[in-house]
Amino acid sequence: MEAGFVLDNGYGTVTQSEWAEGEPQRSIWTAIRMQGRERHPVVTYRCSRRPYFESYAPAEPRRAT
Numbered sequence: 001m002e003a004g005f006v007l008d009n010g011y012g013t014v015t016q017s018e019w020a021e022g023e024p025q026r027s028i029w030t031a032i033r034m035q036g037r038e039r040h041p042v043v044t045y046r047c048s049r050r051p052y053f054e055s056y057a058p059a060e061p062r063r064a065t
Contacts, residue, residue: 004057006042007032017042019057 005024009015016037026032047053053057 007034007039017055 001025002021004019004021007018007020009018019042020034020040021038025033040060042055042057044053044055
């Protein structure tokens with residue numbers, strides 16, 4: 001397992017959640033500094049018979065600019 005966090009994106013927008021590597025570092029301009037971090041889209045599966053879900057971050061990263 002690798003340490004990271006899930007991003008809460010946008011104000012008034014709907015986007016797919018992303019997992020980012022490392023510890024969050026504060027930024028005055030963007031709330032969290034993301035430059036150079038690997039980012040992975042989060043995919044969530046829900047059980048149709050029980051109140052249960054699992055989330056995964058597939059291996060293909062997106063690099064923040």
